[in-house]
Amino acid sequence: MSRTFDILSKVGDEAAFRQEIRDWLAVAMPRNWRNEWQGLENETLKPKMVAWLEERRKVGLATPHWPKEWGGPGLPFGYQIIVYEELTRADAPELHMYMVSLFQTPATLFEHGSPTQKEKYLSGITHGTDIWCQGFSEPGAGSDLAALRTSARREGDHYVVNGQKIWSSGAMNAQFCLLLARTEQNVKRKHEGISYFIMDMKAPGVEVRPIRSITGEQEFCEIFMDDVKISAENLIGAEGDGWNIAQSTLSAERGLLIFGGTERLARSFERDRVDGKDSWMRDSQMRREYAAFHAELQVIRLLIRKLLKELEANPDKVSPTLPTFIKLTWGPFLQRYTEFLVRAEGIQAHKWKAPIPATAHTSRIKFTDFLKSYAWTIAGGSNEIMRNIVAERYLGLPRT
Amino acid sequence: MSRTFDILSKVGDEAAFRQEIRDWLAVAMPRNWRNEWQGLENETLKPKMVAWLEERRKVGLATPHWPKEWGGPGLPFGYQIIVYEELTRADAPELHMYMVSLFQTPATLFEHGSPTQKEKYLSGITHGTDIWCQGFSEPGAGSDLAALRTSARREGDHYVVNGQKIWSSGAMNAQFCLLLARTEQNVKRKHEGISYFIMDMKAPGVEVRPIRSITGEQEFCEIFMDDVKISAENLIGAEGDGWNIAQSTLSAERGLLIFGGTERLARSFERDRVDGKDSWMRDSQMRREYAAFHAELQVIRLLIRKLLKELEANPDKVSPTLPTFIKLTWGPFLQRYTEFLVRAEGIQAHKWKAPIPATAHTSRIKFTDFLKSYAWTIAGGSNEIMRNIVAERYLGLPRT
Amino acid sequence: MSDTIDLDLLDESFSELLATEWPRERSVAYAQSGGSMAVDLWQQISELGWTALTVPESFGGLGLGIDAASRLHRALGAVAAPVPMLGTTLTILLVAHAASDRQRAAWLPMLASGSMRPAFAQPSGGWLEIDDESVSGVIADILDAPCATHLVLNGRRRDKACWIVLPISASGLSVEAHPLNDTSRTLGTVTLSHVSIVEDAIVLQPEDRQVADLLVHSSCILLASDSLGIGEAVLALTIEYLKIREQFGKVIGSFQALKHRVADHKTALVGARELLAYASSLDPVDPAGLVHAISAKAHITRVVAEVARDCIQLHGGVGFTAEFQPHVFLKRAKLNEALYLTRNEALDRVADLLEAA
């Protein structure tokens, strides 16, 4: 590299900040990564992702949205948005292995972690390469998360955990797990008696079974816990306060995380038209179908920008309404748009191609992107649950 | 007319039978009736309809599907179908004012009427012009029909009826009403304690209020009953057996009645393509949308033909399954197809044109046909109720 | 200009008046009685200065932009108001951007006061060839022509596109009224037979087509606004109904299948509102502004027509009667879908603009 980059010093001058990121990305981004990473599984992919994280760390952008206090760059919100816009614009790889580490873990620890916990674990993310996963859902507690049955029994200075988790993204790579477990069995409301722990994934009794998804990728896992010991120091917040704390974790899925995804799709949408210009864009019907998606894409981008504004104005108290509407809009739109692309490509779309990691929902392998869209309609509270919430909580229709 | 027609004598020779009907229709059908009847309201329309019924009566086809015993022609089922096919083919006016008289009343009386009732009332239909209506639904008992509250109190040799009915098609023209009323208030199941009466619409205390529908037509009415006396002779079947008897009435909506409607639509579908050949059929997308309806139209026609076959094989015991699927298929299809035609015609479709009576769902005034399609998704047990029935009764999913 | 005014406050004042002056019962009754407009409502609206909303301040108006007009049209859609506002808003725009000083001085105050009530021909509805003295021809299906005081028609003179502004009383001009299924509006076919044309009746189109684009942009925004108003209103009244209507011993709004449909409608309308706000905030002659406006028109009029369609179904039997309001909204929503640009025309145009970008 012929020059060093000082992106952070450009804060105050948006244009210069943006330009510096572009210059940096032009030299620092992994070359031809979509081709080179295609088909890689976790073990071979991980070093590449670590290297890319390292590049970002060099310019202070490993954790662009973190405050200075915890090792982040402390960027104003508007500049955080610029960072994500530019990463998207350059089609930089997503740090999907680090999603929980970068978003859910800090969203939890910033607000609820003890000073010791923050010091110990946050630096593992900013200065190291700690990978975190989330242990919330269980086979019998999916949409009905509060029905979870994994138990944590206090024994002296530690807890003994038994149970099973599922849908844990990246658990096969993780050092630590954000774990919800029941510390009290006899409760009036199932949301009570749940506690929140940091679990060491290397602890005896922890077993991880990766689950292959319908795209053929190993993205999430089951975690089996058999008399796993967790030190009481690793309880986050008070015993029994887990449900409340979990809301902070879940709120991390809002905002910048989804912003990256939709902006990537917006770029991909432009490319789709160019790619199709000599084939399906010449069919007047397909062309209209495509044109109709323009409005839908705009709707989801606008909803997210609105959320970002709300977050900027009041980072701690965003109403849950907007994220619900975003989820109900984004998932189905993504599914219908990717399905449209599958139809547009005809038989070619059906040929198997190895997935490309780190591309979120825009690997541009149409069938894979279509299949992956279910992640947004099923996971994180299925859209069926979201519709109940809209009808009952926001529109005041009576519970069944 | 230069010759007389003897349609009934041709039974045994399908081709001759068909030809005789065609020849008869060529001279007997009201000339240019679509234009002449357009915009007529009940009073002016009624004499025209009576005249047409009279023409049919002359050749024995006033009540084509009735057995000889009750004044019908006693045609074999296959020949009944031919009659309806030919009426449709010639675009003969529907006897919509006589729907209840021709279908619901006989379906009820054939099976459940006393000999006196049959003699007295059936001849009024075959030899006269009696118009009947149906008094089943109430403002608080639509989909939930059994929740009806109209009461019939026995006093000596008569009943005294109080209450209110709604959605009574053609009640403003009717001489008689097929009435459901509650003769027993304290029942365990709401289906019990309901009785079935023939009510004279001219009886003191009966008041009728026509309701204008969204097409602008006055098709159905509210009926208010204030101490209306009904002779005990006009009780159909046993007291309290009304719910069972009502099932016979309702089953009349199946079969030939709906067959006429879908066959008319099939002819209209052909004409739509011809009419659109220089406009929307030149747009490749609209042309495909049209082509896609071909399969849907075929599906509904096939389901109905299957039902007719079942009816022919076993007139009294048709499974309720097929009619449910027919209702769930026909209404939404009709709504989407007519909506398509509204879009295809563009701004022209929005200009108001006076409705054409006796055309069922194929007045070919696109917007009116579109609006009228709701009759099939809302009335006769809304499609929401039908979906519950499919899920719970046919697929065995548990009740909520 | 609009940022000096709180648009939400404007909304409130629109809605409040209309709730009083054009309540549900009047809307339903009007739909049965017919007529080419609600004259008294127009008068009230004019007196309150709503007709002056987008007239430049120097001509007695409030000088507000398309975003404010959008709020007004949304409010009018929300009560299915039978007033010919679209022609007024578009004419103000045309006159303010393309007319001569004399024309402005003549027309803008009349537009502001509501005494000039023009019907504006559909951009795609054909044009008239004007010779130096007169014009003849037929222009079909002009929205609100039967209740207009003036007509604004597309023309061509000496090979240049222009608009002609004619009083309805012009000699040789006649209007055939077409009642609509949507009884809150009418169409008229205008026949011109040697109608004399004075210079002041002609507004020339500038070379750069900006005004033509501006009119397409604005008509799309305004029809989308009208539809959004319809959609929000019909959904709200349907939810209200679901909360009181009982069947099987339960309020029908407690049935999950209905809830889910309503939730989807609500979600679609929340998105539509954002889209409309964004599209009406963009520079209208920028291609991006234009594409978003057309795209919003196609999307919102479609979404709302579908919401209105289902709201009749959700009402059950009473939804099928002329005595309840949903049909008023459905008919108006369906007409908005077809007006000015059909969905297919709009999407073709969106694709063109995206490809050209």
Place this chain on the structure above:
Amino acid sequence: MSDTIDLDLLDESFSELLATEWPRERSVAYAQSGGSMAVDLWQQISELGWTALTVPESFGGLGLGIDAASRLHRALGAVAAPVPMLGTTLTILLVAHAASDRQRAAWLPMLASGSMRPAFAQPSGGWLEIDDESVSGVIADILDAPCATHLVLNGRRRDKACWIVLPISASGLSVEAHPLNDTSRTLGTVTLSHVSIVEDAIVLQPEDRQVADLLVHSSCILLASDSLGIGEAVLALTIEYLKIREQFGKVIGSFQALKHRVADHKTALVGARELLAYASSLDPVDPAGLVHAISAKAHITRVVAEVARDCIQLHGGVGFTAEFQPHVFLKRAKLNEALYLTRNEALDRVADLLEAA
């Protein structure tokens, strides 16, 4: 011929064997392991005479018609069986209707026994120019080519349309395999480099195009049958799941919103079944028969793809894993939609035929 056999009994025998031999676990496991076909299943099917179903009796077959073949293909779709039956059924049809006596005698017994396993090129997939001695060229994306013993390709010789039947081992012939998202089938691109052609390899197309129409008709019926099997199976297993999966202390099949979706799917499939039965009962070369077959293909493959899509959603999380069966069905259903005729191609053709009628 088919009316001498009870087709419903045939159904039962197909379903019974496949339920045993290709149960859910095998289907799911096979989808992860890959391969170009399930060799053992093919062998069983052949031994049971299913490959002989439509072979004329004089050549050792059962002599049944397309309605019987439809039942077989529906049964295969219902378990997503990885066997290349489509090419066999179409080749039997071609040979029976258009081949010479020598060709029939050579191929039909091999087809009946399952030892000849041809891949049949898509009608719309391009054709080869044949000179008198050899043929060269590339035909892309032939279904099941990677596991075929023979290829049936579209050709032209001396300006006449024909088909060439070549053994896969022919010198100069190579197949590049394309694995699919639907792992129960594969495509292959075939390259011919100076492959010698003997007279007996060529089946000439009769002048009247009847055979060409017959093949379009049959491929549409068979793909629609496969899809209908998929749709009925995936809906049945989803209903089964809805009856046992609990959330919020209730079986999720008791949630009305899910019930209504399932009811609509069921309704669509009941209709699809009637449509298929009717289309496969018509005379295939009659234009009415052809339009119904193509129309049924477009309709049924679409309906089923949509049912399968929603069945994943109805399964929730487990539907997103490769460990449950719905994804197997979705992928196969989506492929059927695109195979031979895409929906748009099919609908264009339906419109053509309707207009010509």
